[in-house]
Structures are given as structure tokens and as C-alpha cells.
Amino acid sequence: MDMEARLHADHGDELRLWLRMLTCTQLIEQRIRSRLRERFATTLPRFDLMAQLERVPEGMKMTVLSKRMMVTGGNVTGITDQLEAEGLVQRVPVEGDRRALLIRLTPAGRKVFATMALEHEQWIVQALGGLSAREVETLYKLLGKVKQHVKQSEPEGA
Amino acid sequence: MDMEARLHADHGDELRLWLRMLTCTQLIEQRIRSRLRERFATTLPRFDLMAQLERVPEGMKMTVLSKRMMVTGGNVTGITDQLEAEGLVQRVPVEGDRRALLIRLTPAGRKVFATMALEHEQWIVQALGGLSAREVETLYKLLGKVKQHVKQSEPEGA
DNA sequence: TATTGTTATACTCTATAACTATA
């Protein structure tokens, strides 16, 4: 085997791994999406936004939320509009910067989210039920490496 | 700790793992999508459809393609229409069943795909470059378990 | 009756870019 062939030799392994990552994620994600729709008439981005807020009672600025959710700002505005209209989140002025807003869960939003989150967690546990606690940990660590490396090698900007 | 608390005790691990899976996949997927757009003016589903066909020179029926791509039939028709209009795939009648069609890559499509696939593979290798060959293998195996378990516990139908 | 593929539709999610109001 010459140098160049060797250079590309086992790249098929990475490709196979990527395709499997995609398949697993899509399988689970599709199920979560349809259950969120059926059970709670909501969507994954809406659930995701609420999940982000749930950890930070004082609220979160749009910019931060946008980065966390990995989508651009306009989208966060749209989802926030929906949830605010339903009384699940509220926009709160930020002292000292009149441009900024904190988005936070309302008490009603917190209650609704708690119900959804409980069931959501069960779906996940069920989906990942084929793994031992040790395997879950191993996967978590290895994907941590992937995440770190990908973020590090970001194509600039982001 | 009582029984019920123990029952739910380490479910947080599964949830954390799921969120990390989602993050990793989205990070890489977003990058792939934007590069496919910039470099080849195409989309992930279009690339995916061609990738499925590339392995099967004689072509693949719409139904099979639909299952492989994990989307419903109407979408496959749409993407196929686009690619056929560009001369990258063709619809071929199936002997013995006049309802069915085989979709296959044209020689032009095969050529175009080869170019894209080469670059695409490099993107993936780059994204997963933080892992050793051994870690790639471990991840692949563990995700294989996940995939198997999820498919097994399918909510019927599919 | 069931299956294959198509059509029509509607909705969610998304990025982009122009815009405003503050800083």
C-alpha cells in the first residue's frame, strides 16, 4: 500500500461512524418530535427553549439563548413570541442596558415544562435503555471529545 | 434514598448523553449543510439520496429509498424530480410490476457524486479527528447498540 | 383490497439581511 492509499486508508471508519451517529439521532429525534406533538401539542425547538430557561430562573438574554440553541436570533424571537402569547415565558427589561431583554419562564411555564420534562426524560431513558450505566458514561465521554474537537476547529465566526 | 427515588436516580445520565448526542450531530450537520450549499449548491437530503443510490448500481425502488432515508414517500418523489431534471438520476421501469420504478444514478450523477463524496469524507474525517482509531471503533459499536435497541422498540408501524 | 408512486397542501424551522434603538 503506498503512502497516499495509507493516508486515506481507514477514513471509511469515520464515515461509517458519522452515518451511524446521524441515524441514531434521527431515529430518536423523530420519535421525540412526534410525541411532543401528540402529547403536548408542541415542538422540539419550543421544548428546547424552555429547557434552556428552566436552568436559569432569573432568565437569559436573547443572544445567549440563541447561541445555546445553535440557531440565529430571528428564530429565537419567533419562538419567544409564541411562548409569550401562551403565557409560558416573559420578556423582562435588563437594568443598565435598554437594548437587552431577559427571557424567563413564567410560573405557568415552569409548571407546564415540569410535566413535559418528566415524560420526555422517560422517552430518552427508554430509547437508551439498551446501554449499561458504564456504556452511557463511555459514550458521554467520547462524544465530549468529539464536541470539543469540533468546536475548537470552528470555521471562524461562530 | 427510597425506592422511587432510586428508580429515577441516574436517569439524568441518559438525558445528558442524549443532549450531547444532539449537540454533536447538529454541530457537524450544520457544517456539512452549509458546505454542501457553498461548494456544490446542493442539500443534505439530495446528497443522502445520491449516497444511497451509489451503493446499488442497478437502482433502488422508491419505497426502499424512502425507508432508508427515513422520510415519507412524497419527499422522495420531490427530490428525485429535482435530480432527474438535472440529469443526475433516472427513473427506470421495473419488469413485472408496472407500478414500481427503480431510481438509479446516471453516469453523470455518479461522476458528480464521486467528487462531492470525496470532499464530504474529508469534512467528516476532520470533524472526528479528535478521536483515535480505537475510540472511533468503540463509539461505532456503542451506537450500534443504541440503534438496535431503538429500532427494536419501535412504536409499531415502521 | 392492498400497494406503488404522485400530487397538493400546510406548517415548522431555518438562515440571511435590512432595520430600530440603544450603547
Add this chain to the structure above:
DNA sequence: TATAGTTATAGAGTATAACAATA
């Protein structure tokens, strides 16, 4: 000038369901 958030737009991606032709 730069930043925070909004608005407007266009397109990707998807599921659903009714449909025609064939099995």
C-alpha cells in the same frame, strides 16, 4: 461604530392525505 433584538423574506424539510394506476 458596534451591539441587542426585531422584522421580512425565501427556501428547506417535513408529514399528511387524497389520488391514479396496477397488483
